[in-house]
Amino acid sequence: MRLLTLVLLLFSANFVAESSAPCGNYIGDDLDHIGTCDDAKVDATDIASLQRGAQLYMNYCLGCHSLKYSRYKRVAEDLDIPLELFKENLIFGDQKLGDLITIGMEPKEAKAWFGNTPPDLTLEAGLRGPDWIYTYLKSFYVDESRPLGVNNMVYENVGMPNVLFNMQGEQRSVCREVPSKASNGGLKQDPLTGKILSIEKCGFLEIVAGTGEVTKEEFDESMRDLANFMAYMTDPAKVERETVGFYVILYLIMFTILAFMLYREFKKDLH
Amino acid sequence: MVTKIMSWFDERLPITATIERHLTKYPAPINMNIWYLAGFLLIVVLVIQLLSGIWLLMNYEPTAEGAFASIQYIMRDVQYGWMIRYMHTTGASAFFALIYLHMFRGMMYGSYQKPRELLWVVGWFTYLLLCALGFTGYVLPWGQMSFWAAQVIMSLFGSIPFIGEELLTWIRGDYLISGITLTRLFALHVVLLPLALIAVIFVHILALHEVGSNNPDGVDVKKFKDEDGVPLDTKPFFPYDIMHDLYAIGVFLIFFCFIMFFYPDGGGYVIEYVNYEPADNLKTPDHIVPSWYYTPYYAMLRAITFPLFGLSAKFLGFVVMAAGIAIFVALPWLDRSPVKSIRYKGVYSRFFLALFVLSFFVLGYLGSVAPSPIRTVLAQFFTFTYFAYFLLMPIYSKYEKCKPVPERVTLS
Numbered sequence A: 001m002r003l004l005t006l007v008l009l010l011f012s013a014n015f016v017a018e019s020s021a022p023c024g025n026y027i028g029d030d031l032d033h034i035g036t037c038d039d040a041k042v043d044a045t046d047i048a049s050l051q052r053g054a055q056l057y058m059n060y061c062l063g064c065h066s067l068k069y070s071r072y073k074r075v076a077e078d079l080d081i082p083l084e085l086f087k088e089n090l091i092f093g094d095q096k097l098g099d100l101i102t103i104g105m106e107p108k109e110a111k112a113w114f115g116n117t118p119p120d121l122t123l124e125a126g127l128r129g130p131d132w133i134y135t136y137l138k139s140f141y142v143d144e145s146r147p148l149g150v151n152n153m154v155y156e157n158v159g160m161p162n163v164l165f166n167m168q169g170e171q172r173s174v175c176r177e178v179p180s181k182a183s184n185g186g187l188k189q190d191p192l193t194g195k196i197l198s199i200e201k202c203g204f205l206e207i208v209a210g211t212g213e214v215t216k217e218e219f220d221e222s223m224r225d226l227a228n229f230m231a232y233m234t235d236p237a238k239v240e241r242e243t244v245g246f247y248v249i250l251y252l253i254m255f256t257i258l259a260f261m262l263y264r265e266f267k268k269d270l271h
Numbered sequence B: 001m002v003t004k005i006m007s008w009f010d011e012r013l014p015i016t017a018t019i020e021r022h023l024t025k026y027p028a029p030i031n032m033n034i035w036y037l038a039g040f041l042l043i044v045v046l047v048i049q050l051l052s053g054i055w056l057l058m059n060y061e062p063t064a065e066g067a068f069a070s071i072q073y074i075m076r077d078v079q080y081g082w083m084i085r086y087m088h089t090t091g092a093s094a095f096f097a098l099i100y101l102h103m104f105r106g107m108m109y110g111s112y113q114k115p116r117e118l119l120w121v122v123g124w125f126t127y128l129l130l131c132a133l134g135f136t137g138y139v140l141p142w143g144q145m146s147f148w149a150a151q152v153i154m155s156l157f158g159s160i161p162f163i164g165e166e167l168l169t170w171i172r173g174d175y176l177i178s179g180i181t182l183t184r185l186f187a188l189h190v191v192l193l194p195l196a197l198i199a200v201i202f203v204h205i206l207a208l209h210e211v212g213s214n215n216p217d218g219v220d221v222k223k224f225k226d227e228d229g230v231p232l233d234t235k236p237f238f239p240y241d242i243m244h245d246l247y248a249i250g251v252f253l254i255f256f257c258f259i260m261f262f263y264p265d266g267g268g269y270v271i272e273y274v275n276y277e278p279a280d281n282l283k284t285p286d287h288i289v290p291s292w293y294y295t296p297y298y299a300m301l302r303a304i305t306f307p308l309f310g311l312s313a314k315f316l317g318f319v320v321m322a323a324g325i326a327i328f329v330a331l332p333w334l335d336r337s338p339v340k341s342i343r344y345k346g347v348y349s350r351f352f353l354a355l356f357v358l359s360f361f362v363l364g365y366l367g368s369v370a371p372s373p374i375r376t377v378l379a380q381f382f383t384f385t386y387f388a389y390f391l392l393m394p395i396y397s398k399y400e401k402c403k404p405v406p407e408r409v410t411l412s
Helices: A002-017 A049-062 A072-078 A083-090 A107-114 A124-128 A128-138 A215-235 A238-270 B001-013 B016-026 B032-059 B067-076 B081-108 B117-139 B144-158 B164-172 B180-212 B235-263 B291-305 B313-334 B347-368 B373-391 B391-397
Strands: A066-072 A141-142 A150-152 A171-179 A198-207 B027-029 B234-236
Touching: A049 A083, A049 A215, A049 B016, A066 A072, A072 A238, A083 B117, A124 A215, A128 A215, A128 B144, A141 B144, A150 A171, A150 B291, A238 B144, B001 B016, B016 B180, B016 B235, B027 B235, B032 B081, B032 B235, B067 B081, B081 B117, B081 B235, B081 B291, B081 B347, B117 B144, B117 B180, B117 B291, B117 B313, B144 B164, B144 B180, B144 B313, B291 B313, B291 B347, B291 B373, B313 B373, B347 B373, B347 B391, B373 B391
Parallel strands: A141 A171
Antiparallel strands: A141 A150, A171 A198, B027 B234
16 A cells, blocks of 8 residues: 555656746746747638738748748648739749749758758648747847847747848847745735735846837737648648548448447347 | 359359358357457458558658658648548557457456467467557658657667677668668568468457357357257347447547547647658657557666666666567466456456556556656556566466356346
C-alpha cells in the first residue's frame, strides 16, 4: 500500500513538474500564463479573410518564403479569386497559373543574408499551429542589440526582420506595475493599509502611438487573416473533407441501422 | 444447371467444401461477445490498408529528394489524394488499436491455452510483422519525425556488442540514414512485409478453423454435440456471425471516418506535427516520440539508464524492449492454470492482468512525453510490473484457487 501511494505521488508530481510555453515569452491577456498564444480564431469558410490573407502573403512574405507544394491556380480557385485578377495582381514575375509557388531567392545567398535560409511555409501552420503564427507576427519589438534592430517575444533572437514594421508601427517592450500575487493565488495586500501591492513586470508590448499605418486593432485583424490563410495553405482540402465526411457518416449511420435490423431478424432464428 | 457447374468445379477444386468448412458450417460459440469483433475488424482494416496503400503507391516517390514533396503532391494535386492518405494513416492507428484489443481478449479468456498454442504463436507473428510495417511505413513520408525515429530505432542495432557498428551500417546501407535506407524500407514496406503478413494471417485463420474459436467461458463447445455432430452451443458463422459483424463494421466505420474526415491528425497522435517539416539530418527535434502504438516499448527502452555486466544501458534497454514484445509468445507455457477464462481464474490472475493493463497504459503515456527523473523512476517501476504479469504467472496461476467452470457456455 505504501508503495502504491508512493507511485501515485510520483505520478501526480510528474504532471506538475512541467509546463510548456508554446509562445515563448509572450504576455497576452492572461498574466498567469506567460507564453500562451493568442487565439487566431481561424475559419476556413471565411473566404474574405482568406483572400485578404493571400494578398498580404503575396505582398509581404513571398519575397523570402515560398509555398512550393501549392499551385497558384489552386489558391485562386479555392479562394474564389477570378483567375485573370489573380494573375495580374498576385503573381509576380513570369510564373504561370499552374506553377508551384516558388521563389527566385537562392537558399545559399539567403543564408548569408539572414543567418538561416527562410523556410518554405506551405506547412508551417501544421508544424506550429495558426495561433502561434498569429501571435508571432504581432510580437516583433525594437531591440537595438540585434543585427536587424528587432527581436521577437515568441521566437527569441529570430533572424527574420520585421517586414510589417511600416504597417504596425514601432512596437516596444515595456515594463508595467502589476498587482502582486500571493502564494495562495489571491492578491497580495499590505498588512497595515490593506492596499494591494504591486510589482514591476517587463515584457509587455506597446506600439508607439501614431507610428503605424493602421491601428492596432486593424493590424491584429490583418494578422488573423494571414494566419487564417496559412492554416488554409497547410490543409487546403479541409472544407471539402468535412463536407464529404458529413455525407459519408450520414450514409454509414443509415447502413448501420439497416445492418442492425437485419442482424436482429437473424438473431430470432437462434432462440 | 448451377449444381452442374458447381460439381464440375468441385471435382477439380474444393469450393463447396471450403465454403462449408470456413463459413456456412464453421461453428462459432453462441456466447461470443463484443471482444470477438476485433479479429474480424482487423481483416477489414487489412483490406483498407492494402487498397489505400496501392493507390498511394501510384503517386509516391521513394527518394530522399522527392518523397516529402510527393506526399504533398498526393495531398494537393491528386484527386481525393488526401482521402487515400488519411485512410492509410488512420488505418495504421486502427490496426494497432484493434490488434491490442484482440491480444487482450486472448489474454483475458485464455485463448492461448491448449489446443490453441500455435494459433497464438502465429498471431504473435502477425503482431511482429505489423510492428515492422508500422515502422517502415512511418519513415516513408520523410518528414523530420520519420527521419529521427528511423535514426533512433536503427541506432539500437549499433548498441549490440562487438558486431553493432558493422551491423548498423549493413542495415542502413550507408553511414547515416539516407536515401538508400529509405528505398530499402520502401521495398520492405510495400512488398515483403505485406506479402508475409497476408501469408501469416492466412495460416492464423487456418489454425483457428482447425481448433475452433474459444469463448468467454473458456469451455470446450465440442464436448456436447447434436445428432448431426454439430456442437450444441454454436451457430454457423455464416450467416449468423456475419450479420453481427456487418452491423459492427458499420459502427466501426463511423468512428474510423469521424477521425479520418474531421481529425485526421488525431491531435498529433495519428500524424505527428513535427512531420510537417521535411527530414533534416542537421536539425534534431526537441524530443523524438514514436507513434502512440510503440510508446509503451519506447518507455521501456528509456527506462534502462544504467549499464550492467559491462553492457551499455542502451543495449540493455534494447533487450528489455525486445523482450517486452517477445514475451507474449511464451504465454501458453507460462500459464499453469487449470481454467482458461479470467471469469473462473483466481484473484491473483485478475490482479496481475489488471496490473499489466495499468502498466501498459502508464508506459504508453511515459513513452509519449519528454523524460524527467521522476518519469524514469515511474517507467522503471511499471516495466517491472509489466514483466511481473508474465514471469510470475507460472506461480500465481498454479497455486491460486479457481472457481468451478460450468459444463456448457453461459449466456448473460
